[in-house]
Amino acid sequence: MARYAYTVQDSKGETSSGALEADSENEAINSLQAKGFFILSILADKAGAGGGAKAGGGGGRPALRDLVFFAEQLATLLNGGVPLVRALALLGENSSSKPLQFALAQVTKDVSSGTALYRALERHPKVFDTMWVSLVQAGEMGGQLPKVLKQIGAYIHSQAEIRGKIVTALAYPGVLMTVSGGVLAFFIIRIVPVFAEIFASFNVKLPPLTAAIIAVSNLLVNHLGALVLGLTALWFVWSAYAATEAGQETKWRVFFGLPMVGDFLRNIMIERMLTTLSTLIESGVSILNAISVLEGVFADNIVFRRVLAAVKNDVAGGKSISQSFKKTGALPPLVTEMMFMGEESGKLPDMLVTLSSFYKEQIDQFTRRFNAIIEPIMVVGIGGLVGVIVLAVFLPIFKLSSLGK
Secondary structure (H helix, E strand, O other): OEEEEEEEEOOOOOEEEEEEEEOOHHHHHHHHHHOOOEEEEEEEOOOOOOOOOOOOOOOOOOOHHHHHHHHHHHHHHHHOOOOHHHHHHHHHHHOOOHHHHHHHHHHHHHHHOOOOHHHHHHOOOOOOOHHHHHHHHHHHHHOOHHHHHHHHHHHHHHHHHHHHHHHHHHHHHHHHHHHHHHHHHHHHHHHHHHHHHHHHHHOOOOOHHHHHHHHHHHHHHHOHHHHHHHHHHHHHHHHHHHOOHHHHHHHHHHHHHOOOHHHHHHHHHHHHHHHHHHHHHHOOOOHHHHHHHHHHHOOOOHHHHHHHHHHHHHHHOOOOHHHHHHHHOOOOHHHHHHHHHHHHHOOHHHHHHHHHHHHHHHHHHHHHHHHHHHHHHHHHHHHHHHHHHHHHHHHHHHHHHHHHO
C-alpha cells in the first residue's frame, strides 16, 4: 500500500489536509469522495507537486474562447471526480494559449501547496480578472466550484457573442467607408488638379463650389505632410486630455450623447452590468462584493464607475440596490422597478437575468437594423459627395462653352 497526502474541502467550504494509505490513487480518491470531501489535491509520497505543468511564455492575455474552454473543461473534470490539481495540470499542459498555459502552471503549483484556487488565480490579473476571482471564491466557499465554473463559461461566452455581433455590425460600414474614402481621395488628388490647370489656362472666374473643391485638392496635394502632422498632434493632445478624469467624463458624455449610437452604447453597458451582477449573485457573492467587482469591470468607464461607487456607499449604508440605482438616475425606470420587484419577491437574480435578456434583444435589434440601413445611407452619402465633385468640375466647363458660343 502507498501513502497519499491530500488537501480536501468539506461541504461547509472548510479546507483540511491529511494522509491516508491506499492500494492506488483511484482508491484513495474514492475513499475521500465517499466521505463527502471535495478533493483539492492528492499526491503520492509528496512527489509531483507541480502536476507536470509546463511554464510557457506569459505576459499576454488569452483569447475569450480559451477562457470559456478552460472554465467548461475544468467544471467537467471536477464533476467527473478528477482532483483539482490534476485537472489544472492537465488543462495547462494541453492549452493552446501560451499566456493561459503559463498562468495555469503557476496556479497548479500554488494550489498543490495548499493555496485556495481563488487566491492562486488572483496572482494572475491579466488572465483572471476580479470576476473570476470573486466567483471562484464563492464557489469554493459554498462547495459548488464546478457549478460556478459553468456559470463563468456561460458568462464569458455571452459577452464574447455580444462583442462579435458589434464587430460584425461595424465591419461592413468600415470596409465601405475605406473603399469610398479611397475613391474620393483619387478624385480630389488625381482628377481635380488636372481640371484646375485647364481652368487656370483659360483665366476664367471659377464658381464658389469649384474654387472650394480646388482649394481642398491643393491642401491635400501640396500640404499633406503638414496636415498629417497637425492631425497627429491633435490626437496626442486629445489622448493626454482623455487620460484625465475630466477628459474621460467628457469622452463618455460625448459617446452617450451621439444620436442612435449613444443609446446603443448605453444599452451595451447596462446589459453587461446586469449580466455580471446576476452571475455574481447567483453564484453566492454578496451584493456589496458584487458591486465592488462591477467597479473593476467598468474601470475604463468613469461614468458607470462613479455610479457604482455611489450605489456601493448606499448599499453599505443599508439601502436596497434598487433604491440605490434609482437615486443615481443612471438606469431606466423599468430596470430599477423590476429590481425592486425582484427584491420584494426574493427573486432578484431571476429578474436580473430577465432584464439582461431584454437588453441583449435590444442590442440584436439595433445591429440588425443598423446593417439594414447603413448601406443605402452610405451609398447615397458617398454618391452625393462624388456628385458634388463632378458638378464642381463641370460648372466651369458649362461656363466656358457658353462663352465660346
